Amino acid sequence: MFLPTIPTPDEMIDKAFRRAKKAAMKVRSSKIRGQDKSKRIEEARVQTACQVIRETYENILKNTPRVDEMPEFYQDYIDVVVGVDQLKKSLGALKWASDLLEKLQGQYTSRIRRSPPEKASKIRGEAFGRIASVINRIGDELEFLNFAKLQLRNMPTVDTEATTAVIAGFPNVGKSTILRRITSAEPEVANYPFTTKGIQIGHLERHWKKYQIIDTPGLLDRPVMDMNEIELQAMVALENLADLIFFIFDPSMTAGYALKNQVNLYHEVKNLFKGIPVFPVFNKTDLLEDEENVKYIQKHINMREEPLLVAASEGSGVSKIIEILEEFDDSKKDHGRTDV
Ligand SMILES: Nc1nc2c(ncn2[C@@H]2O[C@H](COP(=O)(O)OP(=O)(O)OP(=O)(O)O)[C@@H](O)[C@H]2O)c(=O)[nH]1
Ligand SMILES: [Mg+2]
Missing domain, CATH: 3.40.50.300 (P-loop containing nucleotide triphosphate hydrolases)
Known part of the structure; x- marks a missing residue:
């Protein structure tokens, strides 16, 4: 069975913050002028960081075959090799993180929008802290998914008709x-x-x-x-x-x-x-x-x-x-x- 690649928490956070920085640079070099520019920059950073992680997790969920819909042999095989419950729980954690990041994205971007320009960077810092802690919270589940990916890589393909x-x-x-x-x-x-x-x-x-x-x-x-x-x-x-x-x-x-x-x-x-x-x-x-x-x-x-x-x-x-x-x-x- 093919499972998508699962980034570790560090890899995910790194990638999200790097992409956020790029997005910020784009806004900085844009033609936008005035007081609100610093707010726009921080908003872009939060937006991008959350977006990158959510997209990664949503893609993993979308590309992981649904165990419930597989023929019984595969379900039992997966259960014996990694445990179906544990697999579902770990995929559930990705969904949990993705949903929470959507909320945080909304909350923090609107806080930045409503804040005085000099506060924007501090709020963004707080948002990044929350984002990192969400990812770290599901560290065990991410590790398990990687383990499952390796274990199930050689799952045999059977003909259930012959x-x-x-x-x-x-x-x-x-x-x-x-x-x-x-x-x-x-x-x-x-x-x-x-x-x-x-x-x-x-x-x-x-x-x-x-x-x-x-x-x-x-x-x-x-x-x-x-x-x-x-x-x-x-x-x-x-x-x-x-x-x-x-x-x-x-x-x-x-x-x-x-x-x-x-x-x-x-x-x-x-x-x-x-x-x-x-x-x-x-x-x-x-x-x-x-x-x-x-x-x-x-x-x-x-x-x-x-x-x-x-x-x-x-x-x-x-x-x-x-x-x-x-x-x-x-x-x-x-x-x-x-x-x-
Ligand atoms: N003399 C003789 N040797 C055989 C025969 N069939 C298999 N062997 C030998 O027995 C040994 C074990 O054969 P395998 O086919 O690997 O046995 P297996 O049951 O698949 O073994 P595992 O995968 O370890 O469970 C090998 O050295 C074979 O060459 C046979 O009919 N006669
Ligand atoms: Mg043999």
């Missing part, structure tokens, strides 16, 4: 390798856990139908309360976008997770995302000497169908994943489900 499969499983089991095999995405693959930091999205087109595959950071089987931000992003993707889930098992256990733990996580995912079909995929089968481990898992997840055996790094079995995706899409259509 049939979407999410790839889930423990770290290092080969999720990104699978994504790379079935789509044009180039996710990072490495032989250590937690390589994938945020969600990664790949696209696939088959028979003129569009599919979206989302690779998630490795999910660990621990309570949602204890999850870190990256794990929560994976949850948000699963919850909002997944039409189906491919759960990747590593029966070779080279990823470092015992079969029992993998089975537990599978059950956990199934329970958390009730209603979303979960397809088990057995990866790294090139490293297996026999099918013992696959059988163990099958038994403990009550699986009667033929296991989907894959060796993603070699590409074998991967086409079956795509078949499931296509079959799923057809069955979805048969059931008239168009509401996802």
Whole structure:
């Protein structure tokens, strides 16, 4: 998500007062004559300073996408990454400052107009003090908005219409390798856990139908309360976008997770995302000497169908994943489900 640049309080005050000075110089060098000239100069300074800040803040507000109007996935994503309430509160502070500056602008310019010329500069000084203090009052909110801007810079762009499969499983089991095999995405693959930091999205087109595959950071089987931000992003993707889930098992256990733990996580995912079909995929089968481990898992997840055996790094079995995706899409259509 793109958020506009947010100036710090010092930058904002600097800019406003600099522009005010320029405006004053313009009046000074103008043809205006007489006693009122000094008043006109100070009035221009107050007017310009307030105007510059208000325009900056109004522009930020105008150019910030409205969270309420976004698809649920984005709302949840923003909530997990920065917090929607905090974001709204900080944007509210900009509005507050802008409205207050409008008032101050009116009050102080009319005071200057009504004052004797020799008092004008003092009133302007007072106005500048008030302006600076308004900006400083929202310093925390400005800082937060900058933080949010950085955090949301890489927010993924998702297709909320396409049939979407999410790839889930423990770290290092080969999720990104699978994504790379079935789509044009180039996710990072490495032989250590937690390589994938945020969600990664790949696209696939088959028979003129569009599919979206989302690779998630490795999910660990621990309570949602204890999850870190990256794990929560994976949850948000699963919850909002997944039409189906491919759960990747590593029966070779080279990823470092015992079969029992993998089975537990599978059950956990199934329970958390009730209603979303979960397809088990057995990866790294090139490293297996026999099918013992696959059988163990099958038994403990009550699986009667033929296991989907894959060796993603070699590409074998991967086409079956795509078949499931296509079959799923057809069955979805048969059931008239168009509401996802
Ligand atoms: N032998 C073998 N190695 C594989 C296979 N699939 C993936 N790997 C290797 O396993 C390691 C982890 O693969 P990734 O695709 O990065 O795993 P991941 O699940 O995305 O890992 P995180 O992003 O850390 O959660 C890499 O070294 C891969 O080359 C496979 O089918 N067979
Ligand atoms: Mg990965």
